Amino acid sequence: MSLLEKLYGPFFDPHNWSTVITSGQDWLIIFSLVMIECLLSVDNAVVLAAQTRVLPTLKEQEESLFYGIWGSYLFRFLIIGVGTYLINFWEIKVIGAAYLIYLVYRFFKNKYFGHKRVRQVRSTAAHLTGRKRFWSVVAQIEFMDIIFSVDSVLASLAISSNPVIVLIGGMIGIACMRGVAEIIMRLMRKIPELEPMAYCLIAIIAVKLFLTIPAIDIEIPSSIFGIFMLIVFALTIVIYFVRRSNNKKKE
Secondary structure, eight states, rough: HHHHHHHGGGOOOOOOOHHHHHHHHHOOOOOOHHHHHHHHHHHHHHHHHHGGGSSHHHHHHHHHHHHHHHHHHHHHHHHHHHHHHHTTTHHHHHHHHHHHHHHHHHHHIIIIIIOOOOOOOOTTTOOOOHHHHHHHHHHHHHHHHHHHHHHHHHHHHOOOOOOOHHHHHHHHHHHHHHHHHHHHHHHHHHTTHHHHHHHHHHHHHHHHHHHHSSSOOOOOOHHHHHHHHHHHHHHHHHHHHHHHHHHHHHH
C-alpha cells in the first residue's frame, strides 16, 4: 500500500495541483510537453485513425476513438506513476537516455541516409463482424497507444519529474493529437524543418537526462529548459521563412 501511495499519491495531492495550475513556469513546461507530444506523435495519430476504417459506420469509428482516448488517459496515468518512481534510479536514466538517442539516430538515418518506407496499416479485425469487430478495433487502438506513448512519457519525465505536470501535458497532447492531427500534419508538410527540430530536442533531452545521474549530478531547471524549447521552436520558424525567402529570390 505504501508503494502505491508513493507512486500515485502526488496525483491526489490538492496542493500539488493548485501549485501547478497557478504557476506560469509550470504551464510553460506543460506547453513544451504538449509541443513535443504533438510533433512526435502526429504520424501515430494517423495510424490510429486508420485502424478505425475497417468499421462500417462513422458512428462506430468515432465511438472506437472515444473508448480509445479514455483508455489512453488511464494508461498514461498508470505509466507516469511507475515512471516517476523508476526515473529516480540512475540505471533507468542511462537506459532512457540511450533509448532516446537511439530514436534520434534511427530518425536521421532513415530520413537522410536510408530509403523512406511507407507505413502500412493492417487490421486483424477486418475478418470479424458486429461488436466483435468493434471491440477488436478498440483493443488495437489501446495496444498501439501503449506502444506509442512510451517515447513521449520518457521524454516528458526527462524534462519534468512532477507527475502532475507530465500528466497534464500528456492529456492535453493526446486530446490535441486526436482533434488536430490533420492540421498538425499540414503544418509539418508546410514547415518540414519542424520534424528534425523535434528530434534534435529529443537528443538534448537525452543529454539532460544523462547529466542527472549521480556521477555527474547536473540538473537543468525545467523552467529554463522550457524557455530553451520555445526559443528553438521560434528559431525553426525563422529559418523556414528565411529559406523560403531565399528560394523565391533564386526563382
